[in-house]
Amino acid sequence: MLLVVEQFLNGLQFGLLLFLLAAGLTLVFGIMDLVNLAHGSLYMMGAYFAATFAAWTGSFLLGALLALGATLVLGIVLEMSALRHLYGRDHLDHVLATFGLILFFNEAVRLIWGPAGLALPLPAWLTVPVPILPGIHYPAYRLAIIVVALLVALLLYLGVMRTRIGMLIRAGASNREMIGALGINIKLLYTLVFGLGAALAGLAGLMQAPILTVQIGMGENILILAFVIIVIGGIGSIRGAFLAAIFVGMIDTLGRAFLPNLLRQVLSGAAASTAAPALSSMLIYLLMAIVLVVRPEGLFPANRR
Amino acid sequence: MKAFTVAKAVTALMLAGLVLLPLYSSMSGNIFILTLFTRIVILALAAASLNLIMGFGGMMSFGHAAYLGIGGYAVGMLAQEGVGSGFIQFPVALAASALYALVIGALSLRTRGVYFIMITLAFAQMAYYVASGLARYGGDDGLTVYKRSDFSGLINLSNRTQFYYLCLACLFVVLLLIWRIVNSRFGLVVQGLRSNEQRMQAIGFPAKRYQLVCFVISGMMCGLAGALLANNTDFISPAVMYWTRSGDLMVMVILGGMGTLFGPVMGAVVFLLLEEFLSQITEYWALIMGPLLLLIVLFGRGGIMGMLGRAGRG
Numbered sequence: 001m002l003l004v005v006e007q008f009l010n011g012l013q014f015g016l017l018l019f020l021l022a023a024g025l026t027l028v029f030g031i032m033d034l035v036n037l038a039h040g041s042l043y044m045m046g047a048y049f050a051a052t053f054a055a056w057t058g059s060f061l062l063g064a065l066l067a068l069g070a071t072l073v074l075g076i077v078l079e080m081s082a083l084r085h086l087y088g089r090d091h092l093d094h095v096l097a098t099f100g101l102i103l104f105f106n107e108a109v110r111l112i113w114g115p116a117g118l119a120l121p122l123p124a125w126l127t128v129p130v131p132i133l134p135g136i137h138y139p140a141y142r143l144a145i146i147v148v149a150l151l152v153a154l155l156l157y158l159g160v161m162r163t164r165i166g167m168l169i170r171a172g173a174s175n176r177e178m179i180g181a182l183g184i185n186i187k188l189l190y191t192l193v194f195g196l197g198a199a200l201a202g203l204a205g206l207m208q209a210p211i212l213t214v215q216i217g218m219g220e221n222i223l224i225l226a227f228v229i230i231v232i233g234g235i236g237s238i239r240g241a242f243l244a245a246i247f248v249g250m251i252d253t254l255g256r257a258f259l260p261n262l263l264r265q266v267l268s269g270a271a272a273s274t275a276a277p278a279l280s281s282m283l284i285y286l287l288m289a290i291v292l293v294v295r296p297e298g299l300f301p302a303n304r305r
Numbered sequence: 306m307k308a309f310t311v312a313k314a315v316t317a318l319m320l321a322g323l324v325l326l327p328l329y330s331s332m333s334g335n336i337f338i339l340t341l342f343t344r345i346v347i348l349a350l351a352a353a354s355l356n357l358i359m360g361f362g363g364m365m366s367f368g369h370a371a372y373l374g375i376g377g378y379a380v381g382m383l384a385q386e387g388v389g390s391g392f393i394q395f396p397v398a399l400a401a402s403a404l405y406a407l408v409i410g411a412l413s414l415r416t417r418g419v420y421f422i423m424i425t426l427a428f429a430q431m432a433y434y435v436a437s438g439l440a441r442y443g444g445d446d447g448l449t450v451y452k453r454s455d456f457s458g459l460i461n462l463s464n465r466t467q468f469y470y471l472c473l474a475c476l477f478v479v480l481l482l483i484w485r486i487v488n489s490r491f492g493l494v495v496q497g498l499r500s501n502e503q504r505m506q507a508i509g510f511p512a513k514r515y516q517l518v519c520f521v522i523s524g525m526m527c528g529l530a531g532a533l534l535a536n537n538t539d540f541i542s543p544a545v546m547y548w549t550r551s552g553d554l555m556v557m558v559i560l561g562g563m564g565t566l567f568g569p570v571m572g573a574v575v576f577l578l579l580e581e582f583l584s585q586i587t588e589y590w591a592l593i594m595g596p597l598l599l600l601i602v603l604f605g606r607g608g609i610m611g612m613l614g615r616a617g618r619g
Binding site: 029035082085086089091092093095096097099100101102103104105106107108110111220224227228231235275277278279281282285286288289292293296297298 | 359365367412413415416417418419420422423424426427428430431434435437438439548549552555556559563589590591592594595596597598599601602603
């Protein structure tokens with residue numbers, strides 16, 4: 001029981017983290033029609049910035065805030081210097097150009113921070129276990145991730161659905177020429193959206209940093225997961241990304257936790273322990289394949305044109 | 306059509322260079338260059354196979370490295386189990402690649418555009434994780450191929466020059482095949498489907514079936530490259546299938562010129578030589594390579610072949 005609740009929360013936490021990453025990706029994809037493989041690099045940069053700033057300032061929170069700002073700025077600079085020129089080009093061009101950016105970022109990090117990973121230590125008040133149910137404790141930090149991510153998701157929802165900027169963003173997603181013709185500065189809007197996406201990726205990276213080590217290439221595996229999520233959820237749909245992210249987070253975590261034991265029921269011990277990790281990694285891709293075969297547009301296609 | 310163009314001249318020079326390379330290597334005693342070019346020729350073969358579906362068929366596969374792994378693992382696993390004969394290993398590699406291509410092609414071709422890019426990527430990642438889970442065959446660490454494929458005296462793969470020429474011959478045969486396919490009725494239908502699928506379907510062509518056959522052919526060609534690659538490195542690991550490998554192959558195709566016969570070969574030669582050259586200057590070669598890719602995408606439309614074509618006209 002204890003294990004089930006704990007793994008369930010872990011799955012929720014991982015899913016919400018994935019949502020932060022996928023939300024930025026799906027916004028950029030849905031609105032600018034840009035496939036951004038370098039989104040994972042922004043996630044990585046968020047983690048590196050946080051580790052560095054936290055070491056400088058000596059405060060975890062201050063470091064995290066500074067890192068958030070830094071990734072926002074980095075995203076805006078990236079959009080204005082390079083990615084802006086890719087709008088309206090073939091998707092293949094996007095894949096290639098942002099693939100180049102990944103190479104660049106990985107190498108730049110190696111140059112600046114060195115090949116060894118960094119650690120981002122947590123302040124003491126975040127490491128204590130918190131009782132959530134009678135007799136069940138859960139790490140405060142993971143709980144904090146869940147709360148922050150849910151808050152961000154709520155803000156994002158309100159921002160996109162209830163504010164003027166959000167209205168413009170949605171309008172831009174459905175017809176970019178028209179809102180340009182209506183006198184909206186579409187360039188600025190795109191830059192803002194990209195910056196927002198970058199900040200979300202950075203937030204995901206810096207929140208994940210204390211749990212895993214901060215290292216080169218950390219953004220790549222999780223980027224693929226984020227892509228899987230937006231494809232399952234339907235490209236451009238934030239609601240779809242949210243649901244798919246929770247789903248994928250759960251499957252990944254619960255699969256890793258319980259599949260080895262389940263397999264041991266049917267297979268011999270040795271075979272189960274070798275097959276289980278591969279199978280649980282495959283589960284998500286299997287899910288995506290099934291979704292795409294049944295509903296090629298994803299579960300919640302954002303806008304049918 | 307002009308008889309002489311810059312693009313043709315450069316292509317001919319490159320091909321002649323590839324054929325004569327072992328001569329240079331043995332005269333100068335530079336063995337390293339032969340090893341390097343064996344790798345280049347093998348990856349050129351893989352890039353050419355990707356070009357068949359991407360350039361001519363309009364199917365943007367982001368999971369082509371999976372076939373490199375499948376072909377390689379077919380050789381590695383059979384060698385591990387004591388089946389050393391190339392006459393068994395290579396057909397098995399081709400058959401396994403074809404089977405994989407058939408299954409994932411049938412599923413993936415239900416989608417298009419970005420979804421197709423992503424689903425092929427997802428399947429390749431699946432293949433990657435399967436290979437990582439093969440504890441009997443080294444799992445994550447990979448599998449050493451202790452003995453190269455044995456073609457019972459016909460050709461000796463352990464001889465550098467013979468192996469190089471085998472790879473080059475495979476490349477030329479594959480290019481010839483692609484040329485024949487592209488200019489056949491089948492190839493014209495596939496290219497028609499790239500331009501306008503609805504129209505082709507309205508004329509009465511079963512679109513998916515044509516694309517699937519093309520997809521399988523391409524997969525088999527890349528599986529061959531995989532089998533050669535395992536022989537070249539005497540080693541196969543899941544890393545061969547990692548998604549950045551698929552990205553590398555895409556880069557080679559686009560760098561050289563998508564949808565041209567010799568473009569991918571040119572792309573592979575330039576990309577891998579550039580990588581080699583930059584990594585000798587600085588440890589941080591990717592710092593230059595990354596932005597270079599970005600610039601090529603932004604300004605070099607049509608890749609090297611496209612630029613050569615413009616130079617010839619200008």
